[in-house]
Amino acid sequence: MALLPEADRLRIWRGLMRYWSSVGETTAFTKPDLKAAVDAIDTFLENNAAAINSALPQPFRGNATVEQKAVLLSGVIAMRYTKEWLRKLVGEVE
């Protein structure tokens, strides 16, 4: 998969700011800082996509779609740091 188009990076940037505003979560960084972080993470994932995929065991790796692998990655990251975010992604987890 290629890098996200700039329009999609801006959607992430915009959406995160609106989300943090809606929940009143303190953000100790500026708009340019956040945009740079979005760009960096997208670039990192692009550069390390093969390594992330290689970390997945077979037969899952061979049978799952790219989208399923992406949801898996986001779910594990969400659970590691913010379970509520995981609930927003997939629903109730108990």
Added chain:
Amino acid sequence: MATRAILAPFSAEFPSSNFPQLMLVNTRPVLAFDASTSETAYWTFAIPQGWTGTVTAVISYAMASAVSGGVAFDVALESITSGDAVDLDAGNSFDTVNAGNDSAVPGTAGYMEQISITLSNLDSAAAGDYVRVSLARDVADANDTATGDCYVLAVEIRDGA
């Protein structure tokens, strides 16, 4: 110096698109200006008698989440005198915007600060004129770097400074 108008969230008027969200935050009415899309709100009043001197808009605001960076606003006036050749049901005739910013938002989200913007461009506003004020967050301004919504609590229009 005198307060000539107080522009409050509940009395704001909105365009058909790109307007701040009117909401209650801890029971306080605010206009939530987005950080990425420039949004505009308007207010209408008549210029009071005795209007004189330098006019200033004082914007009371708080940030929804940001504790760093700055926020920038544009204030513009459209002033209509009796008999002016302005078709009010067909368009606007706002003067050039008056820009201002706070380069450092409060260090705690929710704390209130004020931005004072001198209204040099008044569209020749004079006592008795019908006037509209527009307030827009200038999200493209290099000084507008604070993330998330900016809650505008009130705008005071002062003259005689």
